[in-house]
Amino acid sequence: MSDLSQKPLLNKFLEQTSRLQLLVLSNGHGEDIIAARIIQELQQLSLPPDIFALPIVGEGRAYQRLDVPCIGEVKTMPSGGFIYMDSRQLMRDVRGGLVQLTWKQIQAVRSWVKSQTKLGNQKAILAVGDIVPLLFAAMSGANYAFVGTAKSEYYVRDEVGLLPRKSKSARWENFSGSIYHPWERWLMSRRRCRAVFPRDALTTEILRRWPIPAFDAGNPMMDGLEPTFTNPVFDHGEVEDPEIIRPMIVTLLPGSRANEAYDNWEVMMMAVSALIDGFREPEVVFLGAIAPGLDMDILSQTLQTMGWQQRDQSSVQVADPQALCFGQKNADLILSQQSYNEFLHWGDVAIAMAGTATEQFIGLGKPTIAIPGKGPQYNPAFAEAQSRLLGSSLILIDQPAKVIPTVQTLFQDPDRLQDIAENGSKRMGKPGAAKRIAECLQERLT
Structure with missing residues (x-):
């Protein structure tokens, strides 16, 4: 026993x-x-x-x-x-x-x-x-x-x-x-x-x-990139089928290293302003995927300096109660530190000055426009190496104003977009x- x-x-x-x-x-x-x-x-x-x-x-x-x-x-x-x-x-x-x-x-x-x-x-x-x-x-x-x-x-x-x-x-x-x-x-x-x-x-x-x-x-x-919400929710009043007037969505990836990310954000806002001025669509939405360690007040101050006005509501409803919404002309801009996965999945294209986030966005089969910064991480040498790593999915531009012709050329070429989708999956895996x-x-x- x-x-x-x-x-x-x-x-x-x-x-x-x-x-x-x-x-x-x-x-x-x-x-x-x-x-x-x-x-x-x-x-x-x-x-x-x-x-x-x-x-x-x-x-x-x-x-x-x-x-x-x-x-x-x-x-x-x-x-x-x-x-x-x-x-x-x-x-x-x-x-x-x-x-x-x-x-x-x-x-x-x-x-x-x-x-x-x-x-x-x-x-x-x-x-x-x-x-x-x-x-x-x-x-x-x-x-x-x-x-x-x-x-x-x-x-x-x-x-x-x-x-x-x-x-x-x-x-x-x-x-x-x-x-x-x-x-x-x-x-x-x-x-x-x-x-x-x-x-x-x-x-x-x-x-x-x-x-x-x-x-x-x-x-x-x-x-671990699965979104809580598969598709963005648009608020267009009495419109029964919001997909008919779905705006173009641009995801913004400034990086996670504090001082560098704030400098990157200023450069990216110049690209955003150029895109708003030259974009012919009735509406464009920018989604700022902000790392938890960054100060949202600093980013908000940059926006307000460049003419953005804070709003109580936005055309895109996110699950983050702390999200900040801004508006200017025909554009909305949302900052969130809790909607990273959603912002990656919802974006049609990204403007990026980041390492891992750029690779993940491209891995979802989407194009990214990158602007090399001063570093220490996202400098010209890093961006050039990243463009070799990610191939056709990453498009380098040397100044913010060039984002307009880049976007216009990109979305007029469906074959190129298909190649980018396949390339992203191949280079980053499933x-x-x-x-x-x-x-x-x-x-x-x-």
Whole structure:
């Protein structure tokens, strides 16, 4: 009888000791979000792993929202993670303690692996981002998997062949036959690297030329974008069929980095003014998808300076009670920090000066007009690289006034719009990537 009573306890002990212990590494705000989406899918598995995290850049708020414990020391660097676009940002981070922090984090990963080994637990590491978390994982001594968010073969080639480049230094990007350099491929081809998840099918195809366990699971950036409301609601009084007079909808994506986004917003408002003055349609609606960390008052002041008047109601009803509505001539403009998914889906075209948001909008099969700013993120070099990544879907203009002929030409060419729709899906993938990655991780890491 006593043996039978102890069986459930024994089974519970065996389940705990056989459960995978997974440490997730990521190096950036966007990478944290992608990692969090994969974690959510891992937690839905029949035997989910015990999950820990180490955000190498920033404080890992995405993990905090999931109640995933973080190991090691975390700290926000002065650059906010944009060291790759400006060497001065890197030096600021070095002066801010980057080297010491990195060493402490490497030691924390090794200590975590050793502690799990002493307990006799299965252990593995999931690295999300670029070579930094990948290197941390390779140095840990545990099995690992890698979700590559930073690189894509589309930066240097398309399905036809290599892209023409003006700079001789650009050859460095593809000198070894892949956007991933030999040392990165070496880390991905180690015996302990059990799975690699590139961001698109083309990159997966190229990596498979080497002994790399690459899987085309899609891009988690396209997950979690389902809108609460499928279609916008228009208020046109007594009109029975509002679709007949549906206005053109332009989504505005100024970015999420505070000071830069405010500068971007001023540039975008010049493009908006030009569009209103030159647009012949009876009405146009602008939807400002504003990051939660931005100050709406600053954005509103810019609008009022440029002649926009705040209104109590708008022609588009959104579910955000805090949304701000403005009007000018034949146009409405709505600012919301809670309607991101809706604004992505409702827009016919976007004016963008953003990273992730631009890619997600294009992934929905829609065209985007981009205006390079001063940076540190959305500067001319970043925008040019993003245009290679996203192909025909991203149209770069060098001054706000050029938005008018660009829009007019774009919407007079249905074949081009169809090509953009297909291109966006091909380059960014279909939703459901996080679940596919989680299922593959369960199979490859346990």
